[in-house]
Amino acid sequence: xxxxxxxxxxxxxxxxxxxxxxxxxxxxxxxxxxxxxxxxxxxxxxxxxxxxxxxxxxxxxxxxxxxxxxxxxxxxxxxxxxxxxxxxxxxxxxxxxxxxxxxxxxxxxxxxxxxxxxxxxxxxxxxxxxxxxxxxxxxxxxxxxxxxxxxxxxxxxxxxxxxxxxxxxxxxxxxxxxxxxxxxxxxxxxxxxxxxxxxxxxxxxxxxxxxxxxxxxxxxxxxxxxxxxxxxxxxxxxxxxxxxxxxxx
Ligand code: NAD
Numbered sequence: 001x002x003x004x005x006x007x008x009x010x011x012x013x014x015x016x017x018x019x020x021x022x023x024x025x026x027x028x029x030x031x032x033x034x035x036x037x038x039x040x041x042x043x044x045x046x047x048x049x050x051x052x053x054x055x056x057x058x059x060x061x062x063x064x065x066x067x068x069x070x071x072x073x074x075x076x077x078x079x080x081x082x083x084x085x086x087x088x089x090x091x092x093x094x095x096x097x098x099x100x101x102x103x104x105x106x107x108x109x110x111x112x113x114x115x116x117x118x119x120x121x122x123x124x125x126x127x128x129x130x131x132x133x134x135x136x137x138x139x140x141x142x143x144x145x146x147x148x149x150x151x152x153x154x155x156x157x158x159x160x161x162x163x164x165x166x167x168x169x170x171x172x173x174x175x176x177x178x179x180x181x182x183x184x185x186x187x188x189x190x191x192x193x194x195x196x197x198x199x200x201x202x203x204x205x206x207x208x209x210x211x212x213x214x215x216x217x218x219x220x221x222x223x224x225x226x227x228x229x230x231x232x233x234x235x236x237x238x239x240x241x242x243x244x245x246x247x248x249x
Pocket of ligand 1: 037
């Protein structure tokens with residue numbers, strides 16, 4: 001199985017912590033040149049960039065809001081200007097703004113839809129032409145088990161993550177003829193800052209429903225991303241790969 005990414009160039013949104021950071025590390029370990037974006041964690045971004053560079057990994061960092069069209073275009077331009085091609089795009093940046101719908105304000109709805117879904121549109125659009133011209137590329141978008149099953153208090157988040165699935169299948173059909181794959185990874189419960197704020201009761205309830213009996217680590221999710229971005233998965237497109245310990249069966 002060919003999981004080697006030597007010589008490939010990759011771009012990851014929201015790469016400074018959690019799942020995004022694990023994806024950046026895994027791409028680098030597989031041999032790829034890695035660019036990552038971040039919104040506000042300048043210190044973490046600088047440390048990560050320095051760590052990667054020290055290890056001999058060719059790496060780039062770009063500061064910007066993934067929901068912003070210009071920022072997405074600039075990040076892809078940085079990769080193209082530096083490395084001349086973009087082989088792998090991982091849309092990872094995401095937020096939650098939970099609350100029952102009755103109390104959910106427009107700002108909570110817009111923030112989640114723009115950060116989680118509009119960002120995917122922005123970055124996919126920015127790599128569309130380069131990948132088409134290259135006649136190859138792999139796009140992996142991070143959805144969630146919640147986008148498949150729904151979850152009370154997460155109408156905005158579920159809509160954004162379900163939207164990513166429909167979006168990715170449509171784009172997979174558009175770009176298939178050019179040798180570009182578009183796939184989705186749908187994690188279940190992953191131990192990161194995003195889930196750390198959940199109450200202990202909510203964390204235990206979720207864990208109780210996971211057949212494998214433990215939360216995912218960010219590295220568990222990164223492994224699935226590497227597979228879908230690699231030469232081992234060139235005949236897989238429009239797929240939703242659940243990395244949830246069996247939660248959504
Ligand atoms: P996290 O909160 O630890 O990290 C999210 C990252 O996205 C951070 O680096 C953050 O700075 C970045 N980000 C947020 N908004 C941004 C913006 N507007 N522009 C640029 N970067 C931005 O979360 P995580 O758990 O690592 O989640 C990563 C992805 O996985 C998200 O899309 C999330 O929805 C998805 N996911 C997480 C879980 C989980 O249980 N943690 C489950 C399913 C799906």
